[in-house]
Amino acid sequence: MRSQTNTDRLRNATRDIHSRLESTEYAAAVMNGTIGIEPYVGYLRVLAVLHGTLESALVGVFHPVTKNVWKDELRRSRELAQDLDYFRMRLIPDAPAAIRTALDTAAELRRLSVDNPVALVGAIYVLYGSSKGAAVIRSRLNSNCGVNSSRGASYFTRHGGEGTREWQETSHRIDSSEIDESGIEAAIETAKLVLQCVHDAFLASHPVDHSALRYTATTLSPDSGDHPVPQDPAVLRVVLHTTDRVLTDYPYILYRYGDRGRRFTDADGGWLVTLPELGEASMAGQLDWLRTVLSSRGVPHILVARHLQLLADELSSTAYDRAYLPLLSGAAERIYRSVDERVPPELRMQQQSVLYRSLGPGSGDPRGDMRCRETAELIASAVVDRDLGVEDAVDAVVGCLADRNRSSDTWVDSVLDTVRVFQTS
Ligand code: HEM
Known part of the structure; x- marks a missing residue:
C-alpha cells in the first residue's frame, strides 16, 4: 500500500x-x-x-x-x-x-x-x-x-x-x-x-x-498590530485625510516606504488622536516611546510633529473633544522647539540652499525646493533624536536620503555635508 x-x-x-x-x-x-x-x-x-x-x-x-x-x-x-x-x-x-x-x-x-x-x-x-x-x-x-x-x-x-x-x-x-x-x-x-x-x-x-x-x-493597517483607534467615523475620516496631507508635505514617506508608509501613517494617526485621553504626562511618555520606535526605523520625530499639528487643525471641525486639541498642538510645538533649539531655522535654510545647488540647474526637479526643505528638516530632527538617545536615528534616515544608487554623487555629498554641519552646530 x-x-x-x-x-x-x-x-x-x-x-x-x-x-x-x-x-x-x-x-x-x-x-x-x-x-x-x-x-x-x-x-x-x-x-x-x-x-x-x-x-x-x-x-x-x-x-x-x-x-x-x-x-x-x-x-x-x-x-x-x-x-x-x-x-x-x-x-x-x-x-x-x-x-x-x-x-x-x-x-x-x-x-x-x-x-x-x-x-x-x-x-x-x-x-x-x-x-x-x-x-x-x-x-x-x-x-x-x-x-x-x-x-x-x-x-x-x-x-x-x-x-x-x-x-x-x-x-x-x-x-x-x-x-x-x-x-x-x-x-x-x-x-x-x-x-x-x-x-x-x-x-x-x-x-x-x-x-x-x-x-x-x-x-x-493590517501590519499595525493592536492599539486603540477612535470609533467616530468622522474623526477617522479626518485621520485619513490628514495622512494625505502629511504625505504631501513629506513625500519621503512614500518614496521610502511606498503604500505601506501610507497605511502605517493612517494607523499612527488613529492612535495619536486617542493619546490625549491618557492625560498630558502619559501622552508625553507615549510620544517619547514612539520616537525610539520610529526614528530608529528612519522616521524622525518631526514627522510626528507635523502629523500632530495637522490633526489638531483638522479635528476642530468634528465632534472630537475640544479640550484635547491643545494637547495635540502643544505636543507638536514641543517637538518643533527641540529641533529649532538644536539646529536653528537659519542654519537649516543655509543647508537647504547648499542642497538646492547640488540638484544642479538642469535637474528639472519641479519639487526640488520641497525636497531640500524636507531633507534638511529630516536630518535636523534625526540629529535631535540621536541626542535624545536614539543611537541609529541619523544613520537610519541618511541611508535613504544619501543613496548613491538613487541619487547623484553631488546630491549625496551635500546630504552628508548637511549631516556634518548639523551635528557640529
Ligand atoms: C466557501 C469556502 C470554501 C470552499 C467552498 C472550499 C472548497 C474547497 C475545495 C472544493 C477543495 C478541494 C477538495 C479536494 O480536492 O478534495 C478545498 C481544499 C482545501 N481548502 Fe477549501 N474551501 C473553502 C474555504 C477554505 C478556506 C477559507 C481555507 C483556508 C484559508 C481553505 C483551505 C483549503 C485547504 C488547505 C484545502 C486542501 C488542499 C489540498 O490538500 O490539496 N478552504 N477547498
Missing part, C-alpha cells in the same frame, strides 16, 4: 475543520451570493494579517525544508493590500473577535518562526491549499458584493486563478521534502491552528452583528 505523502497527512488531519468551515453560514452565504461587504473585507483583513506575518517571518527562516517549500513569488500581501486600499475611504468596521483570532495566530506564527520553523510548512499548506476553494469563491464574488479584479478582488483573482497552479507546485515541494515525524506533527498542528483561525473568523463575521462591529488598528 502506498504510504501517505506529507500533504496527505496534512489534508487528513485538517479535513474535519475544513468540513466545519464549509458548513458555516459564512461559507453558505459566499456560495449563494449573499455575503455582505463587512464579512468580505473582514476576511481580507484576517488574511492580510496572516500572510503579512508569515511572509515577513519567512525572510528570517533558514530551515532547509521551509526554505525549499517557500518561494517569494507565493507572496499575497501585495494583492491583499491593494484590495484593502480599494476599501480605505469606506471605513468598514471589523468584527473584533475575527481580528483577535488573526492577531493571536499571527503571534504564534512569529514564535514558531524562531522556535520551530518547520512548523510553518503547515501554515503554507493551509494558506495556499485554499486556492482550490478560492477558485470557487472567485466565481461567486461579482454576484456577492460587486467587487472585481481591479476593484477589491485582486487577491481572489490571483489566488483562485494562477494560484491553483502555484499550489500544485508548492504541494510537490512539500511532498518531496524529507520531513521527520516531529516536523510533520508540528506542521499539522500549525495547519490546524491556521484553519481553525479562519473558521473562527468566519463564525465571528457572519451573520453580521452590527452592534459588535468596531474600528480596530487593523481597519487602518
Whole structure:
C-alpha cells in the first residue's frame, strides 16, 4: 500500500475543520451570493494579517525544508493590500473577535518562526491549499458584493486563478521534502491552528452583528498590530485625510516606504488622536516611546510633529473633544522647539540652499525646493533624536536620503555635508 505523502497527512488531519468551515453560514452565504461587504473585507483583513506575518517571518527562516517549500513569488500581501486600499475611504468596521483570532495566530506564527520553523510548512499548506476553494469563491464574488479584479478582488483573482497552479507546485515541494515525524506533527498542528483561525473568523463575521462591529488598528493597517483607534467615523475620516496631507508635505514617506508608509501613517494617526485621553504626562511618555520606535526605523520625530499639528487643525471641525486639541498642538510645538533649539531655522535654510545647488540647474526637479526643505528638516530632527538617545536615528534616515544608487554623487555629498554641519552646530 502506498504510504501517505506529507500533504496527505496534512489534508487528513485538517479535513474535519475544513468540513466545519464549509458548513458555516459564512461559507453558505459566499456560495449563494449573499455575503455582505463587512464579512468580505473582514476576511481580507484576517488574511492580510496572516500572510503579512508569515511572509515577513519567512525572510528570517533558514530551515532547509521551509526554505525549499517557500518561494517569494507565493507572496499575497501585495494583492491583499491593494484590495484593502480599494476599501480605505469606506471605513468598514471589523468584527473584533475575527481580528483577535488573526492577531493571536499571527503571534504564534512569529514564535514558531524562531522556535520551530518547520512548523510553518503547515501554515503554507493551509494558506495556499485554499486556492482550490478560492477558485470557487472567485466565481461567486461579482454576484456577492460587486467587487472585481481591479476593484477589491485582486487577491481572489490571483489566488483562485494562477494560484491553483502555484499550489500544485508548492504541494510537490512539500511532498518531496524529507520531513521527520516531529516536523510533520508540528506542521499539522500549525495547519490546524491556521484553519481553525479562519473558521473562527468566519463564525465571528457572519451573520453580521452590527452592534459588535468596531474600528480596530487593523481597519487602518493590517501590519499595525493592536492599539486603540477612535470609533467616530468622522474623526477617522479626518485621520485619513490628514495622512494625505502629511504625505504631501513629506513625500519621503512614500518614496521610502511606498503604500505601506501610507497605511502605517493612517494607523499612527488613529492612535495619536486617542493619546490625549491618557492625560498630558502619559501622552508625553507615549510620544517619547514612539520616537525610539520610529526614528530608529528612519522616521524622525518631526514627522510626528507635523502629523500632530495637522490633526489638531483638522479635528476642530468634528465632534472630537475640544479640550484635547491643545494637547495635540502643544505636543507638536514641543517637538518643533527641540529641533529649532538644536539646529536653528537659519542654519537649516543655509543647508537647504547648499542642497538646492547640488540638484544642479538642469535637474528639472519641479519639487526640488520641497525636497531640500524636507531633507534638511529630516536630518535636523534625526540629529535631535540621536541626542535624545536614539543611537541609529541619523544613520537610519541618511541611508535613504544619501543613496548613491538613487541619487547623484553631488546630491549625496551635500546630504552628508548637511549631516556634518548639523551635528557640529
Ligand atoms: C466557501 C469556502 C470554501 C470552499 C467552498 C472550499 C472548497 C474547497 C475545495 C472544493 C477543495 C478541494 C477538495 C479536494 O480536492 O478534495 C478545498 C481544499 C482545501 N481548502 Fe477549501 N474551501 C473553502 C474555504 C477554505 C478556506 C477559507 C481555507 C483556508 C484559508 C481553505 C483551505 C483549503 C485547504 C488547505 C484545502 C486542501 C488542499 C489540498 O490538500 O490539496 N478552504 N477547498
